[in-house]
Amino acid sequence: MGITIASAVEDAYQQLGGEKKLAFFNLLFEEFSFDSERVRMAIEEFQSSPKLGTSHRLHKATETARIELFRRINIAPKGTETLVRMRADLLLLLKENPHLNEVDADIRYLMDSWFNRGFLKLVEIDWHTPAHILEKLMNYEAVHSMNGWEDLRRRLAADRRCYAFFHPTMQDEPIIFVQVALCRGLADSVQELLNMPEQKELDTQANTAIFYSISDCQRGLKGISLGNFLIKQVVMELRGELPNITQFATLSPIPGFSSWIRKEIESGNITGAKGQLGKSFLAKNELNDSVVSDQDEVDILKLCAEYLYLAKKDEEPKDPVARFHLRNGASIKRLNWAGDTSSKGERQSFGIMVNYHYDLSRVEERHEAFVNGKEISIDTEFSRQLM
Amino acid sequence: MGITIASAVEDAYQQLGGEKKLAFFNLLFEEFSFDSERVRMAIEEFQSSPKLGTSHRLHKATETARIELFRRINIAPKGTETLVRMRADLLLLLKENPHLNEVDADIRYLMDSWFNRGFLKLVEIDWHTPAHILEKLMNYEAVHSMNGWEDLRRRLAADRRCYAFFHPTMQDEPIIFVQVALCRGLADSVQELLNMPEQKELDTQANTAIFYSISDCQRGLKGISLGNFLIKQVVMELRGELPNITQFATLSPIPGFSSWIRKEIESGNITGAKGQLGKSFLAKNELNDSVVSDQDEVDILKLCAEYLYLAKKDEEPKDPVARFHLRNGASIKRLNWAGDTSSKGERQSFGIMVNYHYDLSRVEERHEAFVNGKEISIDTEFSRQLM
Amino acid sequence: MGITIASAVEDAYQQLGGEKKLAFFNLLFEEFSFDSERVRMAIEEFQSSPKLGTSHRLHKATETARIELFRRINIAPKGTETLVRMRADLLLLLKENPHLNEVDADIRYLMDSWFNRGFLKLVEIDWHTPAHILEKLMNYEAVHSMNGWEDLRRRLAADRRCYAFFHPTMQDEPIIFVQVALCRGLADSVQELLNMPEQKELDTQANTAIFYSISDCQRGLKGISLGNFLIKQVVMELRGELPNITQFATLSPIPGFSSWIRKEIESGNITGAKGQLGKSFLAKNELNDSVVSDQDEVDILKLCAEYLYLAKKDEEPKDPVARFHLRNGASIKRLNWAGDTSSKGERQSFGIMVNYHYDLSRVEERHEAFVNGKEISIDTEFSRQLM
């Protein structure tokens, strides 16, 4: 199939309505799979001489025809973008069409190769960035949504930084971006950060970079993990540009806390005083009631610390954000009461937020300890909140 | 393995001397292969249920550990360049270490993915191009070598064009480039083309683009075929920029002609008058004698036409340049006596050159006919030379 | 005075409060003037030999010391911007300090030289333009103000164009910009233009470019006329890019019409039926009453045509916008009833707008006729409205 035909497939796909898309993916599933006979023969050959080329031929034989098709599409102008959009469509269909996971595995296999970090370019985003890119960032912001251009401009002022990864074939489409606040010491409230008046110059005493939002931009790249690289490269950039910034941490949501409590109570794993506490907070959320006694605050923080530190799934923390940062080599630094008082923040975690700490001298070692030994690093402050 | 370690491997490799490199590749061969036990289990699983994921797992299991290692190296700064250089080193070792073909297959597999045409950028090269790029092109020119900057400048004048593909991770390294002369009608002599005095403006009656040189730049990308895409995109560019240019053709060497004659005579396949003719031309080459009778000229051209049209290897033309252009969808247009009178030209093909014709309206169809039916398209002029 | 001192002056000026600025300009007036004695001597010398160098020396002698000071300031980083801001401040002081006109004449003399068209760069503005530039354009739009980013984006859509001049020393500051709508035939209502829904693609039948807004951006460059060059170069650009666009015209305000009527009535120059008509329209404006009979519409249009064509100041049209376009070589094409129904439009000209026509084949000739013979070119439609 030449580039002309690839372009034709691409154009045709763009025109397809929703139902036709399902038909298209089913066609890919059924007609563009591997050749069983060829695989069978390659297995035989491999088994008779399990070395020198036979494994390669077996590897090749188990590659589906879809993969070659996707490669061809990628060659056409805008091909990469088309494939990213194609996968975004496909992901929506997986739940009801689990067999299409096979198709997804193939397309994702290629994307892992094409969107590897070596091909991505870090771009600093500021008020000099072209408007159409800024407009996209506003739409893609997934953590703390933006209210129009004024809000965006504040997030690009002298005491803020924003960085995005771009791929060479998609120059007008950010892949992932992170927002950073430069301040004195750790931030403990995201509303404070966001509502702080715009500063014309960077505070010369700013010593901490707070990563307060990191958003994937392309649904079609789901699972292609680039956040790790983005955070680390941004840390490098900031250290080079601003030697006074010596502490790097996040101000992060705890998205799974309240639903974890609910389930644990329902399943009888949390009972007694803790159960009462959990129930009262869940009820407060419903009643939109925010009066909390000091003791309750201490107790719920402790319960939240337990959630982050002890609640596990496949040996790793249940909380997805915790999992992400701990795997990157961060430690849990501190829980912050009333860190996010938005309705989303209250609903997810009764407003509690957490700082993860990126201690550069220990990041590699902690990453290894987490990945290999499932060890969670915590700092003194958090360990007190846990006790 | 993190990016830090990848950088370390990269640095270490750069320091290795010749012998150590062989050791390094042997290590890759022995210790970074696939896991036989894992493959065995994946085969079993596949055989018991040859669908839904099991083929994927088999595919994954037959992927070597080297592949993951190369992916990690690619992430480090300058990683792609390092891998290209690594493969250039590896290729030199293959002849004496055929087992390393396994390692090469893996690295090449990744390069096929990373250097796909969708990621390459076409750049027009002219006298405004940065000097370090021009210097590299001079060194990489493989077909008609350049004698310094004056020669280069002539090849970038108003009646010439030059285009190169670049990869986003190797901004200072051209991948492949092509040189084009714009003239009235087909060119029949490369010396005439190269020695024509520099023109300040393009002849308004120029109607033909002659592709007279196409050179791969990176030994480490051997076998990653991009010339096809380069020629086609350059044709598009020229059509857009210069509507008067309506004919696209090459002026190409015939690298295998004289050695083919020698072998055919030696093996008794060419005898009689033809054999005498061949011998006399081979002798002329040795004596550096260039007097040729008109009849001999006609006869040797006919023999050359037979070589291009009839001499085959695996059903395709024996001549590698013919194979390349015919597969791209070109036709054989015309043989040119005294087309390349350099010693290289005389040695390869007694000075004969050939024009391949890219007729845009038929290129796809001819490509299909060649690939599927092994059909060679020829034009009237060539068919007369063949008779 | 070296560059260091120039920088110091620049910094010092930036710090000055309002009153101090007046003192600064007074100092320039008093202490940085010309040297009377030197002028006297140069006059003597010139009078004794009115050629060869003496006129130059007289020219030099009558140059003020301010001019040299401004030149030095211009050399400092951001010097040009400082001078532009300085003159913006100065202009505000002229009315109450007419002697400072001398200072202004000097600074303006230099700006005429520095902001000559040869040094300006035309830049197309679109949604890919950096946000900080777009933000400035929104603020500088003087004719039809913009309501935020959505409004701006609409003015940069596929059926619109926007171009600005930039000066090499002020890369973040547009000097002047023009907004263009591409449509079928002449536009007759600016509200229609502005409220037309955003189009994704340019109407292939669009044949007319309407210049509907042209705004100077720098108060400090008042009187440095660049609009003429901007319009002409934009016409060239559009002709090159869009061969289907063959008609170039404006949709312009008539800022002086209603105040001219008021004065003419007050001074007894307009009486009788015309006077009644004028009074009734002036009253309508006050009452915010827009019901107009067909006959009244015809009559007020005729009066407006007389204003544009006959009302003069120093032999040229009284209306400043008319003067600008006619001097550029345009003709008056047509008056449009209810062309601008905004309160500003009603107040200035009872909502009437006018199209000036740039007929490229006649623009030079009309320009000469206007400048030398004070001739006003009009098209057939307007001549009917005038009768």
Added chain:
Amino acid sequence: MGITIASAVEDAYQQLGGEKKLAFFNLLFEEFSFDSERVRMAIEEFQSSPKLGTSHRLHKATETARIELFRRINIAPKGTETLVRMRADLLLLLKENPHLNEVDADIRYLMDSWFNRGFLKLVEIDWHTPAHILEKLMNYEAVHSMNGWEDLRRRLAADRRCYAFFHPTMQDEPIIFVQVALCRGLADSVQELLNMPEQKELDTQANTAIFYSISDCQRGLKGISLGNFLIKQVVMELRGELPNITQFATLSPIPGFSSWIRKEIESGNITGAKGQLGKSFLAKNELNDSVVSDQDEVDILKLCAEYLYLAKKDEEPKDPVARFHLRNGASIKRLNWAGDTSSKGERQSFGIMVNYHYDLSRVEERHEAFVNGKEISIDTEFSRQLM
């Protein structure tokens, strides 16, 4: 005169042959001068009221019509370049046509305004610079000529720097450029500098920047002095980029030394032992004899020191290079025996070269002392050579 006519003048001028150019400039002299009657009236007006506007009008009246013509030409595309070329032609005619100095004064007056430092852009030149710019630099190098591309590349290696000023209207034409060598301590021989083998990396112990060549590129900008600004800005750049570089000096020719000696001997100002010494060195030059006794070396260096320090023209040093650097605020650091052993170096100054020292903490003060008090700053080493 509109831009169309300006373009026409420009085109016409380009076509003119040598003699026609003289006629063109004579026309400018005769027909585009000032209006005597208008000047006479402006003088009268000024004399009756020597303030408020009348000086401006006198200033304006003494401006020639040529100036307006040049301004118009400047507006046309490539206008600035045309004027620069025009003046280059004009300068060649001045000697035989001294009346054309009047025309030159006008064109130079404008160039002083247009080529002021505020409009120029500093560009670092290296091996990544476009080839057509590098080719021009090779041609423009006036001090130590380059032998082709290899020589150029050596001057752009890791231990060298090169910077040029560009004007926004002449993007392909450097205005002036300077070449710098980074080394340990003061350089004392230009041949050593130029022949030193190419270095891949900058010596980490390099502490001195030697400005060894500064060349004006545009004959048509003769007398527009930019070297001063170029040296100072390059010093700033180097200090920012390379904090280890703490000493800034030149290695400069002494172009007037030997011809000064000849004249002084001829006119009887140098006699006795000094006269003998001078004669012997002048004779050596003729005989191409370079054997010099140690005492003669010391003595001729002393005489050279006297030349630089004591020989004056209009109160400033006779030597043009000395005048240039001393006015910039440099001091005389040291004479170097056998600093330039090329035939040009021997001829000009018996091979002696001099280092001028730019001591940043004293440059302003020394500049003032030189300009106002004609004081020449010297360093200890030079003062010893002078004694």
